[in-house]
Amino acid sequence: SFAHIPSTSCMLISVRICRDGGGKPYSESKILLHASTLEPHFTDCISRDQVTFRCWWSPGRLHNLSSPGTLSVFYLKKDSPTSEWKECPEYIHENRECFFDANHTSIWTPYCVQLRGQNITYFNEDDCFTVENIVRPDPPVSLNWTLLNISPSGLSYDVLVNWEPPPSADVSVGWMRIEYEVQYRERNATNWETLEKQPHTQQTIYGLQIGKEYEVHIRSRMQAFVKFGEFSDSIFFEVTEIPSNDSTVPFTLVLTFGIVGVLMVAMLIVISRQQRLMMILLPPVPTPKIKGIDSELLKKGKLEELNFILNGGGGDGLPAYATDFYQEEPWVEFIEVDEEDVEGEDKEDNYNSDTQKLLGLPHRTTEGCSTISYPDDDSGQASSDNTNLPAHDSQMLIASLLPGQPEDNEDTVDTPASETGERPLIQTQIRGPQTWVNTDLYAQVSNVMPSGGVVLSPGQQPKIQDNTSSSESKTQKGEKKNEDKEGIEEQTKNEPRFQMLVVIPEGSEYSAESDAIQTSTPPSSPVPGSGYQTIQPQPMETKPAAMPDTNQSPYILPESPQSQLFAPVADYTVVQELDTHHSLLLNPPPSQSPSLCQPQHPLKAPMPVGYVTPDLLGNLTP
Amino acid sequence: QPGRLAPISPLFVALVCLAFCSRLSRMKAASICTNSQTGCHFLSLANLFDRVIHHSARMHGISNDLHSEFELYFLPSKNRVSRNCHTSTILTPNGKENAQRIAREELTEVILKLLLAWRDPLWHFHQNMARHHKFNNLSSNKSLEMSEMVHELRKGVQKVAEKMQMLGIISNSLGTLGSREALLASDSPEWRLMNDYNLLYCFRRDSNKIQNYLKILKCRIVPEHGC
Numbered sequence: 001s002f003a004h005i006p007s008t009s010c011m012l013i014s015v016r017i018c019r020d021g022g023g024k025p026y027s028e029s030k031i032l033l034h035a036s037t038l039e040p041h042f043t044d045c046i047s048r049d050q051v052t053f054r055c056w057w058s059p060g061r062l063h064n065l066s067s068p069g070t071l072s073v074f075y076l077k078k079d080s081p082t083s084e085w086k087e088c089p090e091y092i093h094e095n096r097e098c099f100f101d102a103n104h105t106s107i108w109t110p111y112c113v114q115l116r117g118q119n120i121t122y123f124n125e126d127d128c129f130t131v132e133n134i135v136r137p138d139p140p141v142s143l144n145w146t147l148l149n150i151s152p153s154g155l156s157y158d159v160l161v162n163w164e165p166p167p168s169a170d171v172s173v174g175w176m177r178i179e180y181e182v183q184y185r186e187r188n189a190t191n192w193e194t195l196e197k198q199p200h201t202q203q204t205i206y207g208l209q210i211g212k213e214y215e216v217h218i219r220s221r222m223q224a225f226v227k228f229g230e231f232s233d234s235i236f237f238e239v240t241e242i243p244s245n246d247s248t249v250p251f252t253l254v255l256t257f258g259i260v261g262v263l264m265v266a267m268l269i270v271i272s273r274q275q276r277l278m279m280i281l282l283p284p285v286p287t288p289k290i291k292g293i294d295s296e297l298l299k300k301g302k303l304e305e306l307n308f309i310l311n312g313g314g315g316d317g318l319p320a321y322a323t324d325f326y327q328e329e330p331w332v333e334f335i336e337v338d339e340e341d342v343e344g345e346d347k348e349d350n351y352n353s354d355t356q357k358l359l360g361l362p363h364r365t366t367e368g369c370s371t372i373s374y375p376d377d378d379s380g381q382a383s384s385d386n387t388n389l390p391a392h393d394s395q396m397l398i399a400s401l402l403p404g405q406p407e408d409n410e411d412t413v414d415t416p417a418s419e420t421g422e423r424p425l426i427q428t429q430i431r432g433p434q435t436w437v438n439t440d441l442y443a444q445v446s447n448v449m450p451s452g453g454v455v456l457s458p459g460q461q462p463k464i465q466d467n468t469s470s471s472e473s474k475t476q477k478g479e480k481k482n483e484d485k486e487g488i489e490e491q492t493k494n495e496p497r498f499q500m501l502v503v504i505p506e507g508s509e510y511s512a513e514s515d516a517i518q519t520s521t522p523p524s525s526p527v528p529g530s531g532y533q534t535i536q537p538q539p540m541e542t543k544p545a546a547m548p549d550t551n552q553s554p555y556i557l558p559e560s561p562q563s564q565l566f567a568p569v570a571d572y573t574v575v576q577e578l579d580t581h582h583s584l585l586l587n588p589p590p591s592q593s594p595s596l597c598q599p600q601h602p603l604k605a606p607m608p609v610g611y612v613t614p615d616l617l618g619n620l621t622p
Numbered sequence: 623q624p625g626r627l628a629p630i631s632p633l634f635v636a637l638v639c640l641a642f643c644s645r646l647s648r649m650k651a652a653s654i655c656t657n658s659q660t661g662c663h664f665l666s667l668a669n670l671f672d673r674v675i676h677h678s679a680r681m682h683g684i685s686n687d688l689h690s691e692f693e694l695y696f697l698p699s700k701n702r703v704s705r706n707c708h709t710s711t712i713l714t715p716n717g718k719e720n721a722q723r724i725a726r727e728e729l730t731e732v733i734l735k736l737l738l739a740w741r742d743p744l745w746h747f748h749q750n751m752a753r754h755h756k757f758n759n760l761s762s763n764k765s766l767e768m769s770e771m772v773h774e775l776r777k778g779v780q781k782v783a784e785k786m787q788m789l790g791i792i793s794n795s796l797g798t799l800g801s802r803e804a805l806l807a808s809d810s811p812e813w814r815l816m817n818d819y820n821l822l823y824c825f826r827r828d829s830n831k832i833q834n835y836l837k838i839l840k841c842r843i844v845p846e847h848g849c
Contacts, residue, residue: 051718079716106716107834108827132830172849174837175718177679224683224830 040071040115040122047135048229049168050176050222052105055088055098055113068093071115075100078110085114107131137178137220138166139232140201145216147239148204156209157239161216162202163232169220177223187213187236199223213238288581307448452577454586667785668847671840674778678836681771682829684764689822691761696819707824708816709739714831721838727792730783733835736828737776744769746814747821768825779836791843 038061047053057073059066073088075098088098098113110130114123140163148158161182169176179199183192195203208214215236221228270282443456576586712735715721721729748765786792816824841849 102717102719107718108714108831109716130827132827170718172841172845173718173722174841174849175721175834177833177837223679224686 040117041124042113042115042127045113045127045129045134047105047131048138049170050107050132050135051102051170053100053131053134054092055100057096057098057115059096068096071117073098074114074116076112076114077104077106078112079106105131132222133225134227135176135222135225136227136229137176137222138168139230140164140166140180140218140220141232143216143218143232143235145235145237150210150239154210154241156207159205159208159214159237159239160202161205161218161235163218165201166220166229178220179223180218180220181228182216182218183231184214184216187215197221208239210239210241288583307445454584456586663789664844665847667782667789667791668840668844670778670782670785671836671844672848674775674782675833675836675840677771677775677778678829678833681768681775682826682833684768684771685822685826685829688761688764688768689826692819692822707820707827708743709736709824709828712736712739715835718838721835722842726786726839726842729835729839730779730786730792733779733832733839734776734783736832737772737779740772740825740828741769741776743814743816743821744772744825747818750818775832786843 040060041058043056043058045053045055055073057071059071064070073091074085075088076085077083089101089104090099091097092099108130110128112123112128114121114127116122142164143161144163145159145161148160150157163180165171165178169178171178177199179197180201180203181197182195182203182205184195184205185192195205205214205216213236215234217231217234219228219231445454445456447455449455576584578584712732714732714736715724715729724732744765748762748769751762751765783792787794
């Protein structure tokens, strides 16, 4: 607000508008303006309780007016148009103060005060006010603090500070509504932290640090007004660290050392490579291992070596070096297929019983299109005999290596025939219902195709019954489709099952396909040559009800989008690919009878893949 | 069979009417308390008081803001300040003791008079501000809020007065609320002559009065609920 400039002096005007109630803008501006004038002036007028108020003056320096009595205070209370200037009701000369008691105080009424000397009146427009605007409440009293909580880390804590409203302010009657501003700081800091003004008589301070001493003080002001009162006396508090439990310390130490010790022992064992300890600590992961064949070879796709091995190397059946494999790993157990009795399990002559079955012994009926739970966990286990393998599996495995049909597929090797077109082909190939010609139990792998197929030399032709030829028709597509991996991926999604090559022995109601495990194997390359006998396993439906005929051909036709047409090649079966268990997947035979179970996608070309476990291969003799 | 339904339907209608009418009559009381619970009544009266006091505090805050802004931006010289408010004709207690000594009915009446006296001036003030773009948007919103608040606060205090009358705390002599004084104050052309700064100054003062009076009234009538 502007200051009235006395005409007696020239001076610089500094207009200063203070919004903040932190200082005393009224008096400050007055001091700025009047210090240079050196005239008597009022320094401040304050009310503490909105009932009375006081004004202080200063005599100035120019005139010798410092002695009491030379200056008198007059005030004007503008409560009526006819009001007059009156003298101060009560002087307190020691303080140069004029006190207005309750009788002389009217709220919401404009007052003006002036100083009068002998003949001079010192009056300033600034000295007009209303009482409610000059109220500065007293600070609160009875400051107290309580600890609220300590953080889990034990580093900080919260404190609740509470206080009483100033006794001079009559809040109980509602005459004054006070809001408080709390400030706090560390003991020796210079800056105060200020919290939000609020009207309640308590405040929480968050985030104080343990071990530091804090200082808190509070000031008050009227709600919706500007001027603050004085700060209260400070209170000091400090929270020191709570001694932690001694029991926790050794516990953590023991735990730490224990863990470290165990880790060190484990490391030692691993490093020293003691076989026994290694076996205990890190039991070997069972994987199927073919005796004499390094799985690394297969991984790297070194089929030449594989051919060599499978061909018997130098005729021994196993190459000389093959026996060196796995010698340093005595715990490796090889998967071997053992014969199983019809009634039980004969460990010794498992193979012979299989042969018996293959050669026509009537045995178990079809169980429907159920998938065999392939004993994945068998590989590497201690049992040398394949007692876990169901008999069907072993039979099928062996049977898959039997020579297939020779020549009928030669015409259709290179021509992907349509389904309908293939059917007659299939028809021609079918010799009869479920009659197997006497076949050799063994087939010689005469060649391994670069695409991965193993070509077996053909034996006698099995008679394959034509059931539903839909799946096998696709096998006659002669294109090499090496979409192994894609096919696998596709089909693993659909039917994560194995596909098995099955050769049904003559006359047997071998319902191998019911037990067949199917893999979602891709089509393999066609096998050149003649006389090969790859029976295409067919994807088996898990539902037994899906089988249309129970005594249908035991073929399992692979379920694959593409079919392979194999020129019958003697002695060879194309190794389709390796499955995840390092087993060879052989191509299925070209013409197959549909399986008992309807494939899920009958229109799809079945995957001409046969599945042979590695141990079976080892048992094969050329 | 329509024959059977005929006597039933008026009976049914009558029952429905009874149910609803009883409900309506109960709702007229507009209170969550039953008549027997006096404590509940006083609690709801205290709640009403709290609401109007909070409202008046807010109104005073806004008037204070507007006044400060006006001072800041327009810097009126002291010479132009007449400091004569049109509500000077209304007799108001000017101190704590006076406010405590005055009768409750009178105090309530004073509050209502003040609120009524400011209804029109504030409305015109807001119109003036908005038309002449004297304020920025924020301030013009505040002026609108201020004028609306006066209106709402007056209704609130009337409700409080009614409740007090219902509870027998004050007599029913408040019927003369449209007293001559109030009407004179609002009809007097004085307020039209007031300039904007004066109006804001006067209203700031009066809103503080209203706030104080309401608080004193509450602490006189229902002191146990937070004074």
